[in-house]
Amino acid sequence: MIRTKTGAAALSIASNSLLILLKLIAGALTGSIAIITEAIHSGIDLIASIVAYVSVRRADLPPDESHPYGHAKVESLAAAIEGMLILVGAGIIIYEATRRLVSGSEVESLGIGIAVIAFSMVANVVVSTFLSRRARALHSPALEGDAAHLRTDALTSFGVLAGLALVELTGAPAFDAIAALVVALAIVGAGARILWRSGGVLVDEALPSEELDRIEAVIRREGIPEVIGYHKLRARGAAGRRHVDLHVQFRDGTSLERAHEAAHQLRDAIAAELGGADVLVHLEPESSAREMHDSPLRWAAEGGRWGQIERRRPG
Numbered sequence: 001m002i003r004t005k006t007g008a009a010a011l012s013i014a015s016n017s018l019l020i021l022l023k024l025i026a027g028a029l030t031g032s033i034a035i036i037t038e039a040i041h042s043g044i045d046l047i048a049s050i051v052a053y054v055s056v057r058r059a060d061l062p063p064d065e066s067h068p069y070g071h072a073k074v075e076s077l078a079a080a081i082e083g084m085l086i087l088v089g090a091g092i093i094i095y096e097a098t099r100r101l102v103s104g105s106e107v108e109s110l111g112i113g114i115a116v117i118a119f120s121m122v123a124n125v126v127v128s129t130f131l132s133r134r135a136r137a138l139h140s141p142a143l144e145g146d147a148a149h150l151r152t153d154a155l156t157s158f159g160v161l162a163g164l165a166l167v168e169l170t171g172a173p174a175f176d177a178i179a180a181l182v183v184a185l186a187i188v189g190a191g192a193r194i195l196w197r198s199g200g201v202l203v204d205e206a207l208p209s210e211e212l213d214r215i216e217a218v219i220r221r222e223g224i225p226e227v228i229g230y231h232k233l234r235a236r237g238a239a240g241r242r243h244v245d246l247h248v249q250f251r252d253g254t255s256l257e258r259a260h261e262a263a264h265q266l267r268d269a270i271a272a273e274l275g276g277a278d279v280l281v282h283l284e285p286e287s288s289a290r291e292m293h294d295s296p297l298r299w300a301a302e303g304g305r306w307g308q309i310e311r312r313r314p315g
Contacts, residue, residue, distance in 0.1 A: 009053035086191030097180035
């Protein structure tokens with residue numbers, strides 16, 4: 001069950017709920033702003049986990065009349081929401097930690113707080129590692145965003161642990177607020193990274209150059225005699241699903257039936273190379289290739305990659 005997207009997201013919800021409860025109790029007992037900060041951070045993670053849980057269920061729905069390209073971008077939208085929540089939480093933490101650093105505060109019963117934060121750190125390392133592996137296996141940006149939250153939470157727990165240890169050793173409560181500020185800076189970095197990645201998908205950022213190179217290699221490797229070139233090669237992706245479209249130019253005299261068959265051959269080969277993709281091939285005659293070569297400015301305006309099929313001379 002937990003090996004599915006929804007199962008992994010449900011595990012994250014359960015883990016965050018438990019850690020929030022423990023941190024709130026420890027924060028109330030110790031009066032530590034760093035521990036309360038950690039509770040807020042886990043609360044943000046819980047909201048993010050719930051968003052991830054809902055989004056992965058929605059993203060797996062098949063295409064329908066109102067969403068003919070599927071629902072995969074729902075996951076990227078969820079990741080963007082998670083990133084914004086992280087930044088909001090960081091702002092709250094910075095405000096409270098700065099206020100306490102200026103006005104001063106007392107921290108007590110640190111043993112309980114240190115034990116809770118240490119347990120939280122270990123739990124988040126275990127759960128985030130599991131979520132990250134499932135995210136890669138299932139191509140889920142929502143789960144990867146959730147795993148990133150928990151990894152950040154584990155790192156910030158270490159910072160809080162160090163701050164509490166310094167308070168215990170030196171008796172200076174200022175280290176508690178300083179630890180909270182360090183946590184907030186780490187949270188800002190994590191939120192910004194998630195927003196950047198999810199934003200790229202939402203604005204249809206092209207697939208990496210390496211994947212476009214693999215597509216072009218497939219076109220050449222198939223060695224279809226009737227194919228003389230291609231252009232407008234474009235590709236984008238969301239939640240592990242890739243959409244590829246390109247214009248393929250066929251030698252004059254190629255029948256429509258043969259061109260259609262060759263287009264399907266290319267479509268299937270590209271889809272197999274990318275581990276599954278929605279590939280659209282537009283057919284063009286050889287005369288269009290000559291026209292394009294005669295007008296290099298038009299080539300530039302077309303956008304996307306283009307190329308000719310390399311041929312070896314017989315013998």
